[in-house]
Amino acid sequence: MSEDVLVTRGLTKRYGDHEAVSSVDLRLRRGRVYGLIGRNGAGKTTLMRLVTGLSIPTAGSIELFGSGADAPRQEDLARMGSLIESPPLHGGMTAQQNMRIHRLLRGVPDSAVEERLLAQVGLADTGRKKVKNFSLGMRQRLGIALALIAEPELLVLDEPVNGLDPQGVVEVRRLIRDLAAERVITVLISSHNLPELFQTASDYIIVDGGRVKRTLTLEELEQQTQRSLEIAAEDTEHLVTVLERDLPEVPFTVMPDRTVRLHDRTEHPDQVLRTLVAADVWPTRLAREGESLESFFLSVIGGDRS
Secondary structure, three states: OOEEEEEEEEEEEEEEEEEEEEEEEEEOOOOOEEEEEOOOOOHHHHHHHHHHHOOOOOEEEEEEEEEEOOOOHHEEEEEEEEEOOOOOOOOOOHHHHHHHHHHOOOOOOOOOHHHHHHHOOOOOOOOOHHHHOHHHHHHHHHHHHOOOOHHHHEEEEOOOOOOOHHHHHHHHHHHHHHHHHHHOOOOEEEOOOOOHOOOOOOOOEEOOOOOEEEEEEHHHHHHHHOOEEEEEEEOOHHHHHHHHHOOOOEEEEEEEEEOOEEOOOOOOOHHHHHHHHHOOOOOOEEEEEEOHHHHHHHHHOOOOOO
């Protein structure tokens, strides 16, 4: 079984003179959660429509599940689930009736999957309530359940927490992480909300103007945005000794330039300074370092543009 679930090469989509997606090269691995990040109009939805076969590329190739084919085959698309833009719901039916129709259309014989998935997304108790009377958040939950009905290997979700209350956001986040960890499903999830994806994804794809600006893992993103307190002193050895003795619970790193970075207490530098001065360590530098998630995102896409 190939570990590559999705590979795109030079993927491009043009609408007249406008390139909505431009020469995108991606490689998605099995069991990972990929956060597709970009502001509105960055090309996220167009890219997802190309991947799921809802739109035809102008150029480039899409290979699914190690098939070797340059375009998605019907049998490959059947191994995917997606929620892109508005979920395909029948307003005059209940949640379970919607589930049954989609289960039959996808050729899934096990009817028990309907109730199981509705329970997973928090809609088990909706009974005879028609979908047309659902809130936006409830519709989103049902759309996610529909995307899961054929037990996909690749799940593509476009802004899935849109309209959810805070509790619903937490539940969807937990569901996505569990799907990747327990069922080894690959998830591609889009959002313009980097802090939200930071709590969900294992990998990140930052797009702007239809192009991939950067790909990085959660560990790499944490390194880029980790807040620290940078301290320099004339006697680095004495500084380290005092930190180990008087602040043993605070992790720190001695950098190649002999400065010391504390990975805690960044909000209370005054407490650190008092501790050092009391031990006769006089810092020549004491400053917060590291970027916020938002500032890092803006640095990657080139700042704010009109």
